[in-house]
Amino acid sequence: MRRFETIRADFPILCSMLRGMPKSANQADSLAAFYAPQVDSYDRFRERLLQGREQLIAKIPLVEGTRLVDLGGGTGRNIEFFGDRASRIASYEVVDLCEPMLAQARRRAITYPQMHAVHGDATCWKPSQSADVVILSYALTMIPNWRAAIVNAVSMLKPGGMLGVVDFYVASEQPLPGCSHHSWFTRRFWPTWFGHDGVRLDSAQLPTLCTILPTCELTETCAAVPYLPLLRVPYYSFIGRKP
Numbered sequence: 735m736r737r738f739e740t741i742r743a744d745f746p747i748l749c750s751m752l753r754g755m756p757k758s759a760n761q762a763d764s765l766a767a768f769y770a771p772q773v774d775s776y777d778r779f780r781e782r783l784l785q786g787r788e789q790l791i792a793k794i795p796l797v798e799g800t801r802l803v804d805l806g807g808g809t810g811r812n813i814e815f816f817g818d819r820a821s822r823i824a825s826y827e828v829v830d831l832c833e834p835m836l837a838q839a840r841r842r843a844i845t846y847p848q849m850h851a852v853h854g855d856a857t858c859w860k861p862s863q864s865a866d867v868v869i870l871s872y873a874l875t876m877i878p879n880w881r882a883a884i885v886n887a888v889s890m891l892k893p894g895g896m897l898g899v900v901d902f903y904v905a906s907e908q909p910l911p912g913c914s915h916h917s918w919f920t921r922r923f924w925p926t927w928f929g930h931d932g933v934r935l936d937s938a939q940l941p942t943l944c945t946i947l948p949t950c951e952l953t954e955t956c957a958a959v960p961y962l963p964l965l966r967v968p969y970y971s972f973i974g975r976k977p
Contacts, residue, residue, distance in 0.1 A: 744960070747772040747779045755932030761878065762853075764932065765832035773834045777811050784872045785957035786900045790971045791815040793951055794867055794898050796822045803865045804828045805856040805887055806873025810839035813846050820846060827861060829854045857882035864892040870899045875933045881942060888946060891976040897947060899972045902928065903954070906937035910944060914954040916968060924967055940970050947974030 750772045758764040769776065791812060800823045804812055807828035813820055820826075826849045828839045839851035852859065856870075857879050868887045874880040887897055904924055905916045925935040944952070951973040956966035 743775055744779055747775055748961075751931055754930045762831040762833070765876075766834055768932065769832050770834040773809070773838055776835070776838070777809055779960070780811075780872075782958075782960045784900075786953070786955070786969055786971045787812060787871050788815045789953075790871070790898050790900045790973070791869075793973060794869075794896055796867070798822050799824045800866045801825045801861070801863060802827070802867040802869065803861055803887075803890060804869045804871070805859075805883065806830055806870060806876060807839065808832065808835040808873075810842045810846075810849055810851065812869060812871055813842070813849055820848075823848050825850070825863075827852055829856060829859050831855060857886055859886070861890055864895070865890050866892055866895050868895070868897050870897070870901070872901050874899065874901050874939055875928070875935055878934070880934070880936065880939060884942060884946060888976060893976055895976045896950070897943075897972075897974045897976070899943060899970075901939070901969060902933065902935055903940055903968050903970045904935050904937055905968075906941075909937075910941050913940070913952075914968065920968060923965075940972065943972050943974060947976060949973075950975050 750768060756764050756767040796819050802823050804826065808830050810828045813826055826846065828849060829852045830836050833853060836851040836853060839849065843849040843851060856873065856877055868891055870887060874883060877883045891897060904921045905914055909915060928935055953971040954968065956968050959965055959967050
């Protein structure tokens with residue numbers, strides 16, 4: 735009975751995922767059309783899909799008065815992973831192109847007054863002041879020009895500021911030394927599977943991060959996927975510090 739209730743609650747999300755990301759010349763319109771039908775259940779469903787966020791955030795140190803930018807932050811769920819440490823955050827700006835997701839973030843801001851939901855493009859939006867921390871949580875794979883988003887994230891950091899990224903990932907045939915090797919099936923299946931919903935798994939993403947910023951912390955692992963019990967999707971968690 736409980737599983738039936740879960741499936742019924744997930745039904746709008748599963749329908750949206752089966753239909754795939756609508757095609758539009760405007761990325762904001764595509765995101766709104768895709769996420770609007772599922773936004774009420776988004777956080778609950780993604781708790782089972784988007785792994786590693788809480789662990790990444792636990793490793794990011796916060797000082798009193800931290801200024802934090804969550805690029806592609808959607809509903810603002812990440813602030814809750816900071817727990818009691820959220821009180822040290824003076825400004826938490828959630829930047830996203832998807833208005834239905836930002837509406838959820840604005841409701842969450844009732845509990846977290848330091849949170850501000852901003853409609854903006856992660857590749858070019860700039861905060862009014864430099865940030866101590868920038869987070870990209872399952873956002874880079876949703877951004878067509880993800881390289882520009884990384885460059886923009888680093889540019890808005892103070893010297894010594896930290897960039898935290900967690901996202902799905904497939905390695906290249908010849909990954910960086912010390913990084914994971916993925917099978918032929920993994921490298922072919924997951925980009926095709928997620929690509930239907932506008933999620934772009936690019937093997938160059940993690941090497942680019944490691945090249946642009948000195949790596950403080952890097953974890954590569956795999957997670958279960960709802961309704962695909964025999965498969966596990968690779969993801970990475972990266973923390974880099976700006977010199």
